[in-house]
Amino acid sequence: MQTHEKTFRVRNFIGGRWEEHDGLSAEPVYDPATGRVIAETPLSTREEVDRAVRAAEEAFPRWAATPVVERARLLFRFKMLLEERFEELRDLVTLENGKDAKDAAGEVRRGIEVVEFACGMPTLLMGETVRDVARGIDNVSWRYPLGVVAAIAPFNFPCMIPLWTLPVAIGAGNTYILKPSERTPLCSQRLGELLIEAGLPEGVFNIVNGARDAVNGILEHPGIKAVSFVGSKPVAEHVYRTGCAHGKRVQALAGAKNSMIVMPDAVLEKAVPNIISSAYGNAGERCLAGSVLVAVGSGEEQDRLVRKVREAAASLKVGPGYEEESELTPLIRDSHRERVKSYIDLGEEEGAEVVLDGREPPRGGGFFMGPTILDRVTGEMRVAREEIFGPVLSVVRVRTLDEAIEFTNASPFGNACSIYTESGAAVRHWRERIEAGMLGVNVGVAAPMAFFPFNGIKDSFYGDLHATGKDGVRFFTENKVEISRFFSDPDDVMPAVAYPEEAGA
Incomplete structure (x- = not known):
């Protein structure tokens, strides 16, 4: 309706x-x-x-x-x-x-x-x-x-x-x-x-x-x-x-700046749609959005991941939420859209590669913005550290899981972190060392159920x-x-009562 x-x-x-x-x-x-x-x-x-x-x-x-x-x-x-x-x-x-x-x-x-x-x-x-x-x-x-x-x-x-x-x-x-x-x-x-x-x-x-x-x-x-x-x-x-x-x-x-760590053994056919949903759902306007994609592995493995994520993001249908086929909906205000654009400009100035550019409104009317991917982002860049709160995904490339953990823990925020892998050993290693209050294993939006706390930490x-x-x-x-304690004996406050049968009645 x-x-x-x-x-x-x-x-x-x-x-x-x-x-x-x-x-x-x-x-x-x-x-x-x-x-x-x-x-x-x-x-x-x-x-x-x-x-x-x-x-x-x-x-x-x-x-x-x-x-x-x-x-x-x-x-x-x-x-x-x-x-x-x-x-x-x-x-x-x-x-x-x-x-x-x-x-x-x-x-x-x-x-x-x-x-x-x-x-x-x-x-x-x-x-x-x-x-x-x-x-x-x-x-x-x-x-x-x-x-x-x-x-x-x-x-x-x-x-x-x-x-x-x-x-x-x-x-x-x-x-x-x-x-x-x-x-x-x-x-x-x-x-x-x-x-x-x-x-x-x-x-x-x-x-x-x-x-x-x-x-x-x-x-x-x-x-x-x-x-x-x-x-x-x-x-x-x-x-x-x-x-x-x-x-x-x-x-x-x-606020938040949530990492999604993708290991070389991740099942990309399942992981990529999940990553897209986390990064671009609600136009990225949620504190559990996965806004940083941390690609672990060789250059070839990283290129393959970025290529698949870009293809999926570029195919998103931009439109109003009341149209059933819409996948990327508008931002809350035009002023906020301008703020998000300024971060994309900043990322480009800082040396990030804009592999998908959503700055030009993909449709007229409303506060729409296209999906954006900034590749080869480094930890020193503001787009890696500050909350953008829009449909912008920053890609950080690292060689090892420990480097991914080190990058994530350097953030002042600690709301959530997700990992995509089929390795239980990697999950345990990550879980014991990561500084985030809500963790997702092959889950991009690590939202706890109502009977658990919404458990952000740090800033x-x-x-x-x-x-x-x-x-x-x-x-x-x-x-x-x-x-509490009581000093009296029960008989002191409740004296014995002589019932009729006891009185020989």
């Missing part, structure tokens, strides 16, 4: 009420495939953040006291509604982000999987116990919600990333404020509508749209206990430093507890550890 002709109204949702944005400035929301304005995002101020916090604070005591099984039942209803509206959510992702229907469907599915995980909150909130840690003394721990928490989401996964935190946070008993990307606010609004339909009480979930002022209002507000963020490295660092300076618990998922993550999995539950809860 093509939903790209519709215009949407974007509103804040505070204390159970949708609010018009009269008096607020706004930013246009584009359909990346056409460049048409489809909505306007209100740019909220600290005042809107403060009202959302007060509404969430008011709702917190009652929601935190709601039995966890009742909260889980609401999440089951929410999950059912997400399934019923699956295609609608998929089309919204395609409309506001631009990705194709297959990728958009995958995003919605991965978000729903986090809801499924959070439906197990009665088990996930179980504490720990040890009896008789000393004579007559028991030790137990209990998990409690933090209070008001917030999430700041990026543009590239407008449905999935809000669902990374939303079900876990509210399932654990917190009240929640979502700041969607000002570029892609539509999915977040629809999620709010479905939560209302599922029966979520007023104030438990709030949306504050906006940009810099809203973000800083969240980071500096004393009523917010924890902030989860996903975005670029500079902003992640700002979020982490500012949030922590204001006494908050912060998880900030940042790809600021914080201690990652998003999703048990880390996500720990992030949104606090432990209380209790040690």
